[in-house]
């Protein structure tokens with residue numbers, strides 16, 4: 089039986105969105121500062137709290 093909480097699911101979704109972006113975004117893969125990555129990374133940190 090899964091005991092995943094709503095917060096953990098949001099955390100996972102935010103994390104996957106961020107990782108998914110960084111692996112497909114040309115700017116992120118080049119190591120360039122990317123506003124989208126910053127936003128997704130911030131959303132992930134917010135979800136972890």
Ligand SMILES: [Zn+2]
Nearest residue numbers: 113116122125
């Ligand atoms: Zn990016």
